[in-house]
Amino acid sequence: xxxxxxxxxxxxxxxxxxxxxxxxxxxxxxxxxxxxxxxxxxxxxxxxxxxxxxxxxxxxxxxxxxxxxxxxxxxxxxxxxxxxxxxxxxxxxxxxxxxxxxxxxxxxxxxxxxxxxxxxxxxxxxxxxxxxxxxxxxxxxxxxxxxxxxxxxxxxxxxxxxxxxxxxxxxxxxxxxxxxxxxxxxxxxxxxxxxxxxxxxxxxxxxxxxxxxxxxxxxxxxxxxxxxxxxxxxxxxxxxxxxxxxxxxxxxxxxxxxxxxxxxxxxxxxxxxxxxxxxxxxxxxxxxxxxxxxxxxxxxxxxxxxxxxxxxxxxxxxxxxxxxxxxxxxxxxxxxxxxxxxxxxxxxxxxxxxxxxxxxxxxxxxxxxxxxxxxxxxxxxxxxxxxxxxxxxxxxxxxxxxxxxxxxxxxxxxxxxxxxxxxxxxxxxxxxxxxxxxxxxxxxxxxxxxxxxxxxxxxxxxxxxxxxxxxxxxxxxxxxxxxxxxxxxxxxxxxxxxxxxxxxxxxxxxxxxxxxxxxxxxxxxxxxxxxxxxxxxxxxxxxxxxxxxxxxxxxxxxxxxxxxxxxxxxxxxxxxxx
DNA sequence: GCCGTTTTCGGCCCGACTGTTTTCAGTCG
Numbered sequence: 190x191x192x193x194x195x196x197x198x199x200x201x202x203x204x205x206x207x208x209x210x211x212x213x214x215x216x217x218x219x220x221x222x223x224x225x226x227x228x229x230x231x232x233x234x235x236x237x238x239x240x241x242x243x244x245x246x247x248x249x250x251x252x253x254x255x256x257x258x259x260x261x262x263x264x265x266x267x268x269x270x271x272x273x274x275x276x277x278x279x280x281x282x283x284x285x286x287x288x289x290x291x292x293x294x295x296x297x298x299x300x301x302x303x304x305x306x307x308x309x310x311x312x313x314x315x316x317x318x319x320x321x322x323x324x325x326x327x328x329x330x331x332x333x334x335x336x337x338x339x340x341x342x343x344x345x346x347x348x349x350x351x352x353x354x355x356x357x358x359x360x361x362x363x364x365x366x367x368x369x370x371x372x373x374x375x376x377x378x379x380x381x382x383x384x385x386x387x388x389x390x391x392x393x394x395x396x397x398x399x400x401x402x403x404x405x406x407x408x409x410x411x412x413x414x415x416x417x418x419x420x421x422x423x424x425x426x427x428x429x430x431x432x433x434x435x436x437x438x439x440x441x442x443x444x445x446x447x448x449x450x451x452x453x454x455x456x457x458x459x460x461x462x463x464x465x466x467x468x469x470x471x472x473x474x475x476x477x478x479x480x481x482x483x484x485x486x487x488x489x490x491x492x493x494x495x496x497x498x499x500x501x502x503x504x505x506x507x508x509x510x511x512x513x514x515x516x517x518x519x520x521x522x523x524x525x526x527x528x529x530x531x532x533x534x535x536x537x538x539x540x541x542x543x544x545x546x547x548x549x550x551x552x553x554x555x556x557x558x559x560x561x562x563x564x565x566x567x568x569x570x571x572x573x574x575x576x577x578x579x580x581x582x583x584x585x586x587x588x589x590x591x592x593x594x595x596x597x598x599x600x601x602x603x604x605x606x607x608x609x610x611x612x613x614x615x616x617x618x619x620x621x622x623x624x625x626x627x628x629x630x631x632x633x634x635x636x637x638x639x640x641x642x643x644x645x646x647x648x649x650x651x652x653x654x655x656x657x658x659x660x661x662x663x664x665x666x667x668x669x670x671x672x673x674x675x676x677x678x679x680x681x682x683x684x685x686x687x688x689x690x691x692x693x694x695x696x697x698x699x700x701x702x703x704x705x706x707x708x709x710x711x712x713x714x715x716x717x718x719x720x721x722x723x724x725x726x727x728x729x730x731x732x733x734x735x736x737x738x739x740x741x742x743x744x745x746x747x748x749x750x751x752x753x754x755x756x757x758x759x760x761x762x763x764x765x766x767x
Numbered sequence: 768g769c770c771g772t773t774t775t776c777g778g779c780c781c782g783a784c785t786g787t788t789t790t791c792a793g794t795c796g
Contacts (some may be wrong), residue, residue, distance in 0.1 A: 214779055219770035251769050289785085291794050326787055376796090389796090417784055432796090434783095449782090452796065459780045470781055 190261050191675075192226050192233050198267055199223035199254070205273040207292040208281060212676040217394050218251075224426030224453060225249035226258075228508045230708040232677045234262055247274060273295075283307055287336040289329070297324065311337050346384035347429065348666060350696035353378075355425060356388065359407060366403040368396040371441060371703025375448035380502045380738040383666060383699050387430035389448045391519075397435045404433050442487035447471035461495045461511070469495075469712045503739040503751055508707070522739040523748055530750035530757065533605065533628055533659055533691065534728070538583055539564040542724040545587060545600070551725040553598050559754050561603035561626040562587060563659075566615040568607040569632055577620050580604060584624060599754050601625040605659055608649045610634035621654035628691070631657035631672060639673040646674060650682045657689035657717060658767050662700040684714050686717035687764035689749060692718045703756035706741025715749040715760065 190198075203219035221637050223248055226233055236242050237259060244255035261267055283297035284307070298304065299323045311334060313319050319330040356374055361484045363372060369392045373379075376389035394400035401421045405413060414422040414430065423430045436444040447455060448471065455469075460471045468477050473485025474494045484490035492499050497514040502521055504510040513519045534548055535541030543551070545562055564583065565574035575583065584602040591600055603626035607615040610633050614621065621627050629649035631642065649655050661679060662671035683690050690709055692701050698721070701709065709716055718734040720727055738748060745751040749760055761767050 212768085215768050217779080221769080248771075253768060289794070293793060324787070324792085328786060332785095387796090415784065420783065422784095448796085451795075453779090455796095456780050463780085468781085472782095 190234075190265055191677075192229055194582045195233060195258060195261050196223040196227035198261060198270060199226070199257075202267075202270055202273065204282070204292075205270075205277050206278045207580075208285075208294070208296050209273070210296075218249075219254075221453075222254045224507075228506065228704060229709055230704060233258060235677075237262055256412060257414040278310075280304055280306055284310060287333060289336055289544050291331050294325075294329075297322065307337060309516045328638055334445075336509060345428075346386045346665065348696045349378070349381060349383055349385055349736065350384035350730075352388060354430065355409075355431075358409065359388075359390070359425070360430065362407050363390070363392070363403065366394075366400060368394045368403070370395065370401045371420070371438065373441075373445055375383050375445055376450060380451065380505055381450050381740060383702070383737060383740075384698075387432060390431065390433045391441070391444055391448055392433060392435055393438045393441055394435050395724055400435060401433070434476075436471070439486045441485075442489070442491055443469070443473045444471045444487035446488045446491045449502050449505060454505040454510070457511055458491075465495055467494060501739065503736065504742060506740075509742070511528055520742050520744045523735055523743050523745045523751065525735050527745040527748070527751040528718070528731060528735070529557060530561075530717075531557055531720050531722070531728060531731065532561040532601070532603065532717050532750055533563050533693070534560060534722040535572075535581075535605075536562060538579070539569070539574055540723060545583075546590065547725060548722070548728075549590075549594055549598055551728055553594075555728055555731075557598065559599035559601065559750075559757070561628075563602035563603035563605040563626065563628050565632075566604060566606045568609060568615040574607070574615075575604070577616060580616065580620065581623070583737050589704065603628065605630055606655070607632055608645050610637070610645075612645045612648050614649065614652060614655070618652070618654050621652075624654075626657070627655050628657050628659040629655045631663055635663055635669075635672050637673075639675060642672050643675040643678055646679055647682050650679070650686050650688050655688065656761075657691055658683065659691045659719070660693040660698050660700050660721070661690055662702075662705075664700050665697050666699065668697070671700065676708075680705075680714055682710050687766060689715050690715050692734050692738055692748075694718055694730045694732075694737075696730060696733045699733065699737045701737075701741070703740040705739065706738060706743055710741065710743060710747050715764075716743065716747060717750045718748055719750075 199219045203216045207215050237244055244250055244258055245252050246272045257267060278299060281295045281299045284290055284298060285292050302318055303315040304310050312329045314334050319325050320327045356378060358483060363369060372390060372392035375391050378385050378388055391603055392400060402415060404421060406422060409425045411424045414424060420434050422430055425431055434444065434448060459469050466477050468475045473482045474491055475482050484494040489499050498519065500510045500514055500519065531552060536545050536548060537543060549560065565572045567576040587600050587602045594600060603630045604624055606621065608629050608631050646658060662674060664671035675683040690701060718738055720730050722728045749757060752760060
């Protein structure tokens with residue numbers, strides 16, 4: 190089992206224990222353990238096998254969890270989990286996913302009414318059986334019915350890029366609200382997570398009622414979920430939740446810090462604050478002994494009050510950021526202005542929509558100084574992939590137009606060559622050897638077992654004509670799981686053979702993920718961030734890749750295509766690629 | 768279940784909102 194799989198076991202364990210009414214701190218210990226393992230940038234198996242190291246020394250892992258990890262690594266399962274699964278009916282778990290119902294209420298409903306499905310629950314609500322239970326009432330009953338209707342859509346996290354569009358529209362609307370003097374988006378949107386579950390808007394308003402009315406007048410509003418004195422929640426576009434919190438101007442920094450999260454990061458902030466004799470909440474920072482307020486207007490103040498510099502929102506996951514902040518070693522994260530090249534794009538020769546010249550001109554418009562043209566190889570028949578002859582023909586064209594671009598843009602002769610199902614590359618070595626830049630990628634046989642697909646990718650890495658693995662895990666967020674590939678083995682091989690790994694900037698892909706990126710950084714494997722553009726506008730997704738890189742803690746120095754052409758060439762020479 | 772320059776026991780972040788309650792539990796973030 191790998192880190193995510195082990196983390197998933199403890200997450201499920203925590204969830205099931207909640208239904209059993211276990212000690213909430215014990216539940217949280219399992220959740221913390223799961224997070225610690227998921228966030229680890231090295232394989233937990235290696236730590237377990239290293240006689241010099243001790244799993245229980247990891248933060249959040251104690252004696253009990255270390256033992257259970259051992260069992261999982263050895264046997265692949267945990268008897269405790271099997272038992273718990275049998276004791277908690279699936280329908281109870283399904284019920285707890287309905288907004289407003291948690292573990293306690295779901296368990297109570299199941300206990301009082303004989304329910305076998307969500308349909309049974311809906312029927313019970315309509316018959317008034319739910320309202321008759323002690324602790325439940327008419328309103329709960331109707332909100333369960335509402336919740337059932339939207340449960341599926343409401344639980345779906347959307348791509349950051351799509352949330353960004355909603356944010357832009359709502360910002361445009363709210364800008365016209367005269368009573369609001371200050372506003373900012375917080376939450377996972379501000380932390381630039383690859384997906385966003387809801388949006389948090391923070392605002393200072395002289396008239397809160399008017400500000401809430403104004404939000405409710407947003408044309409895209411579908412409904413209002415709740416409205417109190419300081420907080421309102423609405424749904425936009427049928428199901429997506431948007432919260433607005435109204436705070437005083439001198440609380441803005443504390444509120445921004447608080448609502449940006451993550452929850453784990455905030456818990457850590459408050460723990461440090463306690464050690465300083467301080468209490469942090471969304472209204473400010475206060476001395477515990479006499480309630481004196483010491484900070485709150487800006488985020489800088491809040492962090493400074495506990496002796497830390499401001500931490501970039503992308504890093505606020507309680508991974509390494511507190512250690513870095515304390516040591517003054519927070520990374521200077523990569524920014525869009527750092528990018529010089531884009532080494533993965535398609536043209537109308539295969540499934541792209543623009544010509545080489547159009548892509549080149551668009552790249553120049555975007556401030557790039559080098560690109561690689563990387564159309565598909567012949568195996569990708571649906572895309573009209575290039576065979577040997579057509580590829581050599583395309584490279585001849587690139588040779589011909591290179592001179593006229595030479596003072597502005599270097600154009601590399603590239604290919605996105607498929608790694609075949611049975612292993613091996615889709616084009617012969619003597620052809621690949623004539624190009625400048627060879628991406629290798631998996632498009633077929635994605636569901637192969639772990640060993641098989643890992644071997645295919647390792648084979649590509651060992652091929653001297655391959656320079657980079659494109660979209661190394663193949664996942665499509667919310668739509669397709671990653672290959673069962675052993676990423677640790679891929680990274681070690683990439684390091685050993687001097688190959689790049691791609692961070693694919695397409696908002697549906699974004700592989701590598703933040704944990705992979707942190708691991709690559711630790712192993713000093715150079716990353717390239719590529720757009721995989723299929724048309725001119727596709728070049729603009731670069732910024733999504735950069736946000737993902739920031740979440741991995743990458744600086745410009747960790748990303749090879751921030752280098753100018755000369756330095757990039759020098760790096761490749763040092764890696765033995767040319 | 769985890770953790771420790773006050774602690775190996777006794778804590779564990781903190782508050783808003785809701786619904787069903789007469790003072791609070793559950794849920795959410």
